[in-house]
Amino acid sequence: MSPGKKGKILIVEDEKKIADITRVYLERDGFGVAHAEDGETAIKLLKDKFDLIILDLMLPDIQGEDLCTMIRKDSEVPIIVLTAKSAEEERVKGLGLGADDYVVKPFSPRELVARVNAHLRRTKKASFSLSFNGGDLKIDVQKHEVRKKGEPLTLTPTEFKILLTLSERPEAVMTRYQLVNLVLGYDFEGYERTIDAHVKNLRQKIEDNSREPAFIKTVYGLGYKFIGRGDED
């Protein structure tokens, strides 16, 4: 493993080509990278300390979810989960398995590196959660939970991901095109306005009045943006 000035990262991924490309990107960005092709190897390697773990949920010998909870039991290391856009994602939600972030496959390697950097930057914060407007809206990624004025909401995986994507960059307009890529995956070939339907459903859950949305605003001709004052965590 190369030295890694910026930190040590463990990739747990059985698809060699994905692991390789990810490694190349991370190393180019100054990270040290170790790679495990299966859960067993990962557990061995985990005797060393890592600064962040990238974990594919689909592994040959062990359920990624189990590995995730296992890691989380022993440490607070940030975990970014890779999921194929399918039923996997639902399990992320169902189990609330304590990952700090998740990225939909196929992903842009640059996107992944950006997220790795983002997580390490806020490494001091115990967990990756967002809170807006004096606690009116709270998003806890590890628990995969959203609360509005304390009340837990039930969001579908796609709704959650849209909300997360928008709220990570308050005020910034995201086009439907961008949202499709980030939320549904770069290989999504469907109808772009599917996003509208999800936004509608999302608004009905998080907004007081979905006709006059306070959080997710429409930007005519462009897309959507999230409005909210981030709170201290």
Place this chain on the structure above:
Amino acid sequence: MSPGKKGKILIVEDEKKIADITRVYLERDGFGVAHAEDGETAIKLLKDKFDLIILDLMLPDIQGEDLCTMIRKDSEVPIIVLTAKSAEEERVKGLGLGADDYVVKPFSPRELVARVNAHLRRTKKASFSLSFNGGDLKIDVQKHEVRKKGEPLTLTPTEFKILLTLSERPEAVMTRYQLVNLVLGYDFEGYERTIDAHVKNLRQKIEDNSREPAFIKTVYGLGYKFIGRGDED
């Protein structure tokens, strides 16, 4: 080569069919596209600057890898490599040589375009904004927001584009023809003076007195120009 509002892309690919379909998709998405059928042509074309390069690793006259390193030596331009499915090894090698992403043939044009966009989005400055006359007028592209003395204004998409186009080159006169092309698109077939109507509406929003515009001046017989001292941001 078509103008390309979103950026200029060079396709280096000897299979004409693939090059053509890729070009069509990219152009439809607003890119300008140049095409080289072999390495030699590519090197000639590379005297121009491109925003991204799509490079087939299998070329008639030169090793794609060599071309890749060659390009990377001179510039940071994002490179997406196309590889045939069989050539497993080439992928990683290509990435080691400084490519930014790879796509396996046969590929979905849509996915390729999505990746192109993803790379360019990362390359671009995260958020650029313009500020004029000591903060009197601020334009934030990422937020798609314009503020006049701190007050947010509601501009339509076209108004926003006109303002942005003009303000990016303060003092420069832009003809209606130029504005139509840049703002309404090269394929706009309507009445050139539509711009006037938009400028009118824009002035009513951003000017104190739309009869004596301070920002958007008319240049009689020519077009419009934006006046403003850019502030440090």
Place this chain on the structure above:
DNA sequence: GAAGGCCTTCACACTTTCTTCAAATATGAA
């Protein structure tokens, strides 16, 4: 194999914006 959850698509109503036009006003040249 029925039920339920989720995603996607579609059609239609609705909202916002764009384009065009014609009248009014302004400009520059003779």
Place this chain on the structure above:
DNA sequence: TTCATATTTGAAGAAAGTGTGAAGGCCTTC
């Protein structure tokens, strides 16, 4: 100053974008 040409403006129909409910498909669970 006068004339021909340019520009501004308000209004209105045309066009484009968005919200929404419902239907169908796929998958998982019971």
